[in-house]
Amino acid sequence: MSRRRTGAILFHQLRLLSRDPLPIMILVVFPLLLIGFLKPMFALALRTHGYPGANGAEQVVPGEAVINGFYIVGMTSFAFFVEHGWNTWERLRASDATSPEIIVGKALPFLAVSVAQFLIIFAIAIPLFHLHSRGPLTPLIPLVAAFALCLVSLGVMVTSVCHTVQQVSAFAFGGLVLFGALGGALVPLEVLPGWAHAVAPATPTYWVMRGFGSVILSGHSFPAIVLPCLILIGMSLAFAAVSLRRFRFTDSKASF
Amino acid sequence: MLQVEGLSKAYGSRQALDSVNLEVAEGEISALLGRNGAGKTTLVSIVAGLLSADSGNIAIGGIDAFADPRRAQANLGLAPQETGVYPTLSCRDNLRLFTGLAGMGRSETRTAIDELAELLGLTELLDRRAKELSGGERRRLHTAIALVGRPSLVLLDEPTVGADVQTRSQLLGVVRNLARNGAAVVYSTHYFPEVTGLDASVVILERGRVLARGSINEVVAQHSVGTVELVFAGHAPNVAPLLPTNSVSTSGSCVTIKTHDTAAVTAAILADLDTHAVKLRGLTVSEPSLESAFLELTDRPNPALIEGVVDVA
Numbered sequence: 001m002s003r004r005r006t007g008a009i010l011f012h013q014l015r016l017l018s019r020d021p022l023p024i025m026i027l028v029v030f031p032l033l034l035i036g037f038l039k040p041m042f043a044l045a046l047r048t049h050g051y052p053g054a055n056g057a058e059q060v061v062p063g064e065a066v067i068n069g070f071y072i073v074g075m076t077s078f079a080f081f082v083e084h085g086w087n088t089w090e091r092l093r094a095s096d097a098t099s100p101e102i103i104v105g106k107a108l109p110f111l112a113v114s115v116a117q118f119l120i121i122f123a124i125a126i127p128l129f130h131l132h133s134r135g136p137l138t139p140l141i142p143l144v145a146a147f148a149l150c151l152v153s154l155g156v157m158v159t160s161v162c163h164t165v166q167q168v169s170a171f172a173f174g175g176l177v178l179f180g181a182l183g184g185a186l187v188p189l190e191v192l193p194g195w196a197h198a199v200a201p202a203t204p205t206y207w208v209m210r211g212f213g214s215v216i217l218s219g220h221s222f223p224a225i226v227l228p229c230l231i232l233i234g235m236s237l238a239f240a241a242v243s244l245r246r247f248r249f250t251d252s253k254a255s256f
Numbered sequence: 257m258l259q260v261e262g263l264s265k266a267y268g269s270r271q272a273l274d275s276v277n278l279e280v281a282e283g284e285i286s287a288l289l290g291r292n293g294a295g296k297t298t299l300v301s302i303v304a305g306l307l308s309a310d311s312g313n314i315a316i317g318g319i320d321a322f323a324d325p326r327r328a329q330a331n332l333g334l335a336p337q338e339t340g341v342y343p344t345l346s347c348r349d350n351l352r353l354f355t356g357l358a359g360m361g362r363s364e365t366r367t368a369i370d371e372l373a374e375l376l377g378l379t380e381l382l383d384r385r386a387k388e389l390s391g392g393e394r395r396r397l398h399t400a401i402a403l404v405g406r407p408s409l410v411l412l413d414e415p416t417v418g419a420d421v422q423t424r425s426q427l428l429g430v431v432r433n434l435a436r437n438g439a440a441v442v443y444s445t446h447y448f449p450e451v452t453g454l455d456a457s458v459v460i461l462e463r464g465r466v467l468a469r470g471s472i473n474e475v476v477a478q479h480s481v482g483t484v485e486l487v488f489a490g491h492a493p494n495v496a497p498l499l500p501t502n503s504v505s506t507s508g509s510c511v512t513i514k515t516h517d518t519a520a521v522t523a524a525i526l527a528d529l530d531t532h533a534v535k536l537r538g539l540t541v542s543e544p545s546l547e548s549a550f551l552e553l554t555d556r557p558n559p560a561l562i563e564g565v566v567d568v569a
Contacts, residue, residue, distance in 0.1 A: 004356070004359060005356070005357050005359075007356070008353060008356025008357050009353070009356075009357070011356070012342075012349075012352075012353040012356070015345060015349055016342065016344060016345065019344040019345060019385075020344060086340060086341065086342060086343060087336065087338040087339060087340035088340045088341065088342060089340075090301075090304075090306055090334070090336050090340065091334065091336065091340045091354075091401060093305070093306055094304045094305060094306060094329070094332065094334040094336075095354060095357040095358075095405075096326070096329075096330055096357050096358060096359070096405075097357050098326065250306070250307070250308075
């Protein structure tokens with residue numbers, strides 16, 4: 001893989017994102033709005049489940065960041081689909097760039113966007129919603145990075161299995177709601193039925209929320225996020241493996 | 257620069273290309289002519305590495321394109337049939353991606369973009385977003401993207417479709433310039449005047465087979481006949497005895513004569529019409545042309561029956 005060519009595609013993708021910044025702004029604004037009116041409900045849930053001093057921000061801030069972070073799956077996939085809509089996909093394929101360079105160059109900016117989204121939400125939520133973490137915040141950086149990697153890999157996988165942009169929308173939105181709910185990001189896992197507890201570990205949201213909980217609510221440090229990070233990286237590799245198997249550069253995709 | 261040998265490709269039961277051979281030298285423009293579905297785009301796509309072939313060989317600059325596709329296609333520029341640009345980016349940013357992929361540095365990129373913009377009349381538009389361009393301007397940008405990496409083999413798939421007269425003239429000028437500078441150009445089109453204007457060599461495709469190839473003059477001489485058409489008042493007289501060696505058909509008041517020498521036939525028939533001359537109401541002479549050669553070749557009822565390729569080169 002050539003760093004020069006990957007870099008050219010990466011900067012090109014960043015330029016495309018910078019020309020249409022609204023979706024990225026929404027990734028930050030929507031969760032902040034939701035946090036504002038969901039915080040009391042989460043405070044109640046946390047207080048009745050063993051955290052008497054919690055104000056709700058400890059759960060709702062990472063939860064909303066995670067749920068809205070799921071939009072990165074769709075955004076990553078749309079970045080590929082729009083190339084088909086603009087008839088530029090064949091141009092990229094006919095260029096000197098190899099298939100891995102195209103995928104990495106197009107997907108990597110969304111990794112940065114995803115990490116930046118978490119950083120901005122936390123940076124605003126700490127003073128605005130009085131988010132107090134019992135543990136140090138630095139372990140959250142690798143946790144967020146691992147989750148972002150998982151989302152972007154899932155986005156590439158969705159691209160590889162979907163043929164129309166409508167399928168991508170269905171996958172991305174369905175995944176957001178399903179994974180968000182089952183993983184304890186939409187509502188605290190403690191209030192879900194027993195069967196949900198059993199299947200939750202199959203979702204990336206469960207592991208990222210578990211990592212957040214270990215640090216913010218339980219006051220743990222780096223050792224507590226090792227397992228969630230490893231599992232999120234493992235899931236990313238699984239998504240990447242499916243992508244490798246299913247991604248057909250010659251497939252025609254129905255875009256917008 | 258480009259050698260294609262025995263290239264075949266089928267989509268299910270439909271044979272898109274059938275043992276196609278093609279050679280394009282440095283500095284040569286090779287025009288691919290054929291009806292829609294004749295195999296032009298399939299051929300271009302396989303050469304560009306976008307489609308796989310069922311059989312055959314392609315060498316670009318002497319490098320086997322199937323064994324070492326990346327190296328073979330490193331100096332290839334493609335302008336596909338559909339206009340492909342990034343609408344939200346400026347023309348400059350559109351071009352910058354492809355100079356980056358071609359390995360150009362900053363100053364080389366600036367020079368290449370400025371030179372090409374000058375040639376294609378895009379200088380004033382470089383900082384305008386592609387979505388704000390007219391159709392013709394967008395088509396010029398589309399072609400510029402194919403050329404900005406200074407490729408030695410250029411594949412242009414119907415580059416002037418939908419272009420206005422000025423755009424078409426500019427594009428043709430750029431193609432001529434490319435060939436003058438040593439690039440090999442494969443130029444697929446439906447417009448015969450463009451082919452003559454470019455003085456290109458000609459490849460006529462039909463149902464995936466090459467029916468003829470050679471210079472324009474060679475293909476015209478081999479496959480085109482002129483026609484002399486006479487229209488009379490009332491029933492046309494029998495002029496066949498006057499012209500025993502030519503193909504004559506009569507229908508009602510109209511006589512059509514197919515001939516390689518329209519001038520001699522016209523002179524002979526006008527001299528010999530005698531009393532029928534007063535009934536003559538119209539005379540149309542059509543010289544042999546690339547278009548009539550194309551129609552002659554592609555209008556045959558069953559092209560599969562044509563024996564082999566007529567290579568007049």
